[in-house]
Amino acid sequence: MDGKIDIFTLLFLVLAVIIILRLRSVLGRKSSEDDARVERYKAEQRARAAAGQGQDKIVTLPRRDRPEAAPEKAAAAAATADIEEKVRTLASGNEPLADGLMSVARADSSFDPEHFLVGARQAYEMIVTAFAEANSKTLKGLLSKDVFEGFSAALTDRESRGEQIDQSFVGINKADIVEAELKGGMAHVTVRFASELISATRDREGTVIAGDPKRIKEVIDIWTFARDIGSRDPNWKLVATQAPG
Secondary structure, eight states, rough: OOOOHHHHHHHHHHHHHHHHHHHHHHHHHHHHHHHHHHHHHHHHHHHHHHHHHHHHHHHHHHHHHHHHHHHHHHHHHHHHHHHHHHHHHHHTOHHHHHHHHHHHHHTTTTOOHHHHHHHHHHHHHHHHHHHHHOOHHHHHHBBBBHHHHHHHHHHHHHHHHOOOEEEEEEEEEEEEHHHHHEEEEEEEEEEEEEEEEEEEEOOOOEEEEEOOOTEEEEEEEEEEEEEOOOOOOOOOOOEEOOEEE
16 A cells, blocks of 8 residues: 555544544443442342341241240149149049139139138138137128128127137147139138137136036037139138038
8 A cells, every 4th residue: 555544544544433432432431320320229239138137037036935935834834733733632532622623723823722721720710719709800801791790690699698708729630621613703612620629608707608618629610711703802701601410
């Protein structure tokens, strides 16, 4: 080509430079819209990553209520098994009695037949002593309304005759639960007491007219205690007395 540049070659070169410059202007620069698109993409990626990490925590971390619920259920099951064992021991093969005691225990979670007997023994001694001493205030807190009225009538009759009772409570030889039932929201438990007393009744002049102030006498009483299981009052009251058959 003798060192000369052909006019067509020159035009081709110029055209190539122009195309390159235009491509760079389009592809080589980022517009504000491109920046926004990139930021949106990055935000979406961060959100997906955060969601994935959150799911991992939910799956792998144990729920707080799981370790707490298990001991509560275990304790409740152990308490029920303990009461059932005590009921079987006290019932001694008496299935109606065992069923009655369990019906009370299921309705009243605070009921424990052994603890009940301890309280029944204490109540028995307090009532017998209060009746001998004509202590109406103590009797009123331990007896149902009907039974209290009966005891009050007996005290009034004794006072009208001028009689008094000299009594020493020796102790309770035995106390056994013989009946139990749940009726209309009321728990009833009947106990047979075998106790020893020294008791003598004196007239106005102090002469012994009944009993013996020097002799221990065995007394058998069958008393029924009741409690409203829906009440906040945890105390049982004497609702019936009967002589042994």
